[in-house]
Amino acid sequence: MDDTAWHAFLTSRGGQLQGGRVQAFAGLPEEVEALGSAGLVPLFGSTPLRLTGADRLEFLHGQVSNEVKRLGVGDARAALMLNVRGHALALMRLYRREDDLFVAVEGGAGERVEAQLGAHIIFDQVELHNLTGTLQSLTxxxxxxxxxxxxxxxAELPEADRFVQVPFEGAKVLVSRVARSAPGGFDLHVLTQDARALVEALEGAGAKLVGERALAAARVAAGIAEAALEGGEGVLPQEAGLEYAVSYRKGCYLGQEIMARIEARGNVRRRLVGLRLESVPPEGARELLAEGKVVGRLGTVAEHPQLGTVALASVRHEVGAGAPLLVGGVSATVAPLPFETAAQYTSR
Structure with a gap:
């Protein structure tokens, strides 16, 4: 099975493709409900990269925001690619295996990350491989x-910050704990040729196929940020709920001086909040206004069956819960995170 056959299989199961991604398999209420139990989502925005060579740990350690050199075989970490100003450009998951480093780049940022890593391989004994088409990712x-x-x-389930490789169809499935919703769950990486069989096995065990539209709704309700949408140029990790992917103990990587300065001073200007919106803002509208002044930046916007139109945003600390804002002419109200429907899981 190649990428085309994989798409065709998902379409045959009711998948609605838009922009190269499966947005839905069924109605939004049904899919959001499934994500509370066992919803299976193809992650077409994930780019699989593989680093080999004797210098792979040292090299990647100097390129990303979290520890790499100290990872043991079987360890998993989230890390960011920052720019010189410390802005969060891309989020990735790192997996150290015996003979390589597997890197799953999120949010469609794979091309950018691959280009930056490739540009910095000079005298290092490192080879960078893009496994797009060979591997598929699901959550x-x-x-x-x-x-x-x-x-x-x-198989046994992996602990936090660990992964397991489970034999399947003559190969292996890489499984790690990744929370993309309030109850949390697992990311799965499998050979494209085995992806259909994996979906069928999981469905047979009780999973339901779900699209990215519902996953975005569940993620927003839980207050879980994505660097591609909540981060980006102009946004620090600490302002977008991405600080968990930063280590303050390491140095010598792009953006490290800014991270050290933030640790020393202990504060940033903005924080991650929820928004309740009257409607979906116009495409491209990002600036959040309070009494005509820019006070924040809009991130992911999602339609939720219980919450209505909601979003994640980075806003200034002085903008409190309940504050009225405008974005692209659409009224919004600041809300604490997680939203109410997600709190039932996070309070357990």
Whole structure:
């Protein structure tokens, strides 16, 4: 099975493709409900990269915001690619295996990350491989995600910051804990030729296919940021809920001086909040206004079956909960995170 056959399989299961991604398989309420139990989402925005060579750990350690050299075999970490101003440009998941480093770049930022890494390989004994087309990524989210995985793959579940490689169809599935919704779940990376069989096995164990539209709604409700949307040029990790992907103990990487300065001073100007919107703002509208002054930046906007139109945003600290804002002429109100429907999971 190649990428075309993979797309065709998902379309045959009711997948609605838009912009190269499956946005939905069913109605939004049904899919959001599935993500509370065991919703399986193809992650077409994820780019799989592989680093090999004797210098791979040292090289990547100097390129990203989190520890790499100290990773043991089987360890997993989230890390960011920053610019010289410390802005969060891309989020990635790092997995150290015996003979390589597997890197899953999120949010469609794979081309940018690959180009920057490639430009910095000079005398290093490192080879960079793009596995797009060879591998597929999915996420299984919900309270029953672990039970479904165990029934389908007959394997032990990984602990936090660890991953396992489970034998499947003569190859292996890489499984790690990644929270993309309030109840959390697992990311899965599998050979394209085995992706259909994996979906069928998980469905047989109780999972339901879900599109990215519902995943965005669940992620926003839980207050989980994505660098491609909540971060980007002009936004620091600490302003976008991405600080967990930064290590303050390491040095010598792009943006490190800014991170050290923030640690020393202990504050930034903005924070991640939720927004309730009257409607979806016009495409490209990002500036959040309070009494005509720019006070923040809009991130992910999602339609939620219980919450209505909601969003994540980075706003100045003085803008409190309940404050009225405008974005692209659309009224918005600041709301605490997580939103109410997600709090039932985070309070457990």
């Amino acid at each position: 299984l989210q919900g309270e029953a995600a672990g039970e479904v995985l165990q029934r389908a793959l007959h």
